Amino acid sequence: MHRPLVVGTGIAGLWTAWRLASEGHHVLLATKATLQDSNTAWAQGGIAVALSAGDSPALHAADTIAASDGLADPIAVDVLVTEGPERVRELLELGASFDRSPDGTLRFGLEAAHSRPRIIHAAGDRTGAALIETLSRVVRADPRITIMERHLVRRIVKHEHRVVGVILQDEEGEALAFQAPAVVLATGGVGQLFEVTTNPPVATGDGWALAHAVGAELALLEFLQFHPTALSLAGVNPAPLLTEALRGAGAWLVDGTGHRFVFDSDDRGELAPRDIVARAVGIRAFRKDAFLDARHVDNVINRFPGVSALLEPLGLALDRDLLPVAPAMHYAMGGIRTDLAGRSTVAGLWAVGECANTGVHGANRLASNSLLEGLVFADRAGREIAREFAGGFPAPASLSPAPTDSDTGADGSAPALALIARMRSILTQEVGVVRTEPGLAEAEIALADLLARAPSGAWHTADQLRVAALIARAARGRRESRGGHRRADFPRPRPWSSE
Ligand SMILES: Cc1cc2nc3c(=O)[nH]c(=O)nc-3n(C[C@H](O)[C@H](O)[C@H](O)COP(=O)(O)OP(=O)(O)OC[C@H]3O[C@@H](n4cnc5c(N)ncnc54)[C@H](O)[C@@H]3O)c2cc1C
Numbered sequence: 001m002h003r004p005l006v007v008g009t010g011i012a013g014l015w016t017a018w019r020l021a022s023e024g025h026h027v028l029l030a031t032k033a034t035l036q037d038s039n040t041a042w043a044q045g046g047i048a049v050a051l052s053a054g055d056s057p058a059l060h061a062a063d064t065i066a067a068s069d070g071l072a073d074p075i076a077v078d079v080l081v082t083e084g085p086e087r088v089r090e091l092l093e094l095g096a097s098f099d100r101s102p103d104g105t106l107r108f109g110l111e112a113a114h115s116r117p118r119i120i121h122a123a124g125d126r127t128g129a130a131l132i133e134t135l136s137r138v139v140r141a142d143p144r145i146t147i148m149e150r151h152l153v154r155r156i157v158k159h160e161h162r163v164v165g166v167i168l169q170d171e172e173g174e175a176l177a178f179q180a181p182a183v184v185l186a187t188g189g190v191g192q193l194f195e196v197t198t199n200p201p202v203a204t205g206d207g208w209a210l211a212h213a214v215g216a217e218l219a220l221l222e223f224l225q226f227h228p229t230a231l232s233l234a235g236v237n238p239a240p241l242l243t244e245a246l247r248g249a250g251a252w253l254v255d256g257t258g259h260r261f262v263f264d265s266d267d268r269g270e271l272a273p274r275d276i277v278a279r280a281v282g283i284r285a286f287r288k289d290a291f292l293d294a295r296h297v298d299n300v301i302n303r304f305p306g307v308s309a310l311l312e313p314l315g316l317a318l319d320r321d322l323l324p325v326a327p328a329m330h331y332a333m334g335g336i337r338t339d340l341a342g343r344s345t346v347a348g349l350w351a352v353g354e355c356a357n358t359g360v361h362g363a364n365r366l367a368s369n370s371l372l373e374g375l376v377f378a379d380r381a382g383r384e385i386a387r388e389f390a391g392g393f394p395a396p397a398s399l400s401p402a403p404t405d406s407d408t409g410a411d412g413s414a415p416a417l418a419l420i421a422r423m424r425s426i427l428t429q430e431v432g433v434v435r436t437e438p439g440l441a442e443a444e445i446a447l448a449d450l451l452a453r454a455p456s457g458a459w460h461t462a463d464q465l466r467v468a469a470l471i472a473r474a475a476r477g478r479r480e481s482r483g484g485h486r487r488a489d490f491p492r493p494r495p496w497s498s499e
Helices: 011-022 057-067 074-093 127-141 206-213 244-248 274-285 305-314 369-388 414-430 437-452 459-477
Strands: 005-007 027-030 145-148 152-159 162-169 175-179 183-185 224-231 252-254 291-293 323-332 335-337 349-351
Touching (some): 005 011, 011 127, 011 145, 057 074, 074 369, 127 369, 162 183, 206 349, 206 459, 224 244, 224 305, 274 323, 414 437, 437 459
Parallel strands (some): 005 027, 005 183
Antiparallel strands (some): 162 175, 252 291
8 A cells, every 4th residue: 555645626637646656657546535525626717828829838828827927936827838838638538528519629718818719518518527537537547546535634744854654534524544655635725714715625735734734835825816706695605606717708897887997997808817806896795796798798608507507596697697606715826936847845745736836827827827837747746756656666664653643523523613614704804805904913823823722622613713824924024015915004116026
């Protein structure tokens, strides 16, 4: 059983496992719920890739860097846009089916802040679910990949400065130790730490907590992207996403009088970068006066079957109703700092996908670049691990002390759930779309107090509170407004930056 362990089965984890297997390695692939549970499965918009006529990696890079508000690493961006087309071709070879024009060529959509139509979709707005279907079939069919669903990684184990394995918790709550010469975190996002989010229940920031606990460096945690147009209905978690592609197709954002208010803050209107749109919507959503109007969009029901199916049980329809919207925590730009091959700052620990900070997004992600990042950097990590261990794995190290902490009930207890509810409310209010020094200071104190009150054995609750505190601290430390981080008290970007 001494083999690399990949944690998470979104696009990044599935691709890493497949790449490692195709390089000849046996792999363990652990995920805390099922293969269907991930941010990836929910992705509606599509994958950005420079493959259309008139497009080029250089144009894609320029748009990515412009969106990043000064903090993207141009080398990482270059890797993303130049290797992306090859990864998408491989996806096609593996059986992924993207939507095509009548002449059989791939159909490319336009999204906010892209200068060319370059977003490919699968099954209309079911891109993520279609990707998971394809990649799940591929990993299930590969005898070198052992899949462990409902196995939650609780702790990473280090021995002499190197990661040597993990402690997992199975469905019965039993703690199990696994040795692994390389642990790849592909644990996705942190949306569920916020009260209003588009992320599914599994997105609780576990990767950040696990990496932080073994001393791996985390970077740019303050940069969070709030999706401007989640359907705003009280008590609905996750908040249903009204995809960006709707605005790409011509839907408007209006107030109760029909005024297209985003033009008040940006000439690009509904196609302005996400953070600008999110703030414009946020101000009006507070007064319940922000709506998405897609009633005039041609053939809107057929073009957006996923959104339509989501609205139908709520008695709403894209071609009939004004849809109330609010910003929802959607995507984390920062994360576990990695090099261009996915290596974290701790030996033996790797990170790919949304939980990682590769440098491609900087302060703000260009729409539909995250699925591409998951593919490109997971592929690099898989190849690099295979290369590093081409001569064989180091002898397995002892995982002592063996896990004794099998007390797993405390996280679901009423006191723990109350702490989580409070944390989510604090983050949305004080560490949300617009932040201030007093609000962030208060958030830090309140989160520390919640952590001190975490019931004994509620380790997952405590982990989430620690990650929440790290985000609040990072946001407080950045005394400027840039990309996805907006400080009302420091409204402009600093003219210089140390990053
Ligand atoms: C509603 C929605 C729409 C989106 N639309 C788009 C889009 O159109 N285009 C685009 O590029 N991006 C989109 N995104 C963002 C994109 O989906 C994600 O950034 C991307 O899918 C992340 O992939 P990932 O593999 O890194 O993580 P995920 O897909 O989130 O997978 C994480 C995996 O880790 C597992 N996991 C977490 N913690 C543990 C643990 N402790 N132990 C074991 N397993 C664990 C989870 O169960 C899950 O399987 C969207 C996101 C959302 C929420």
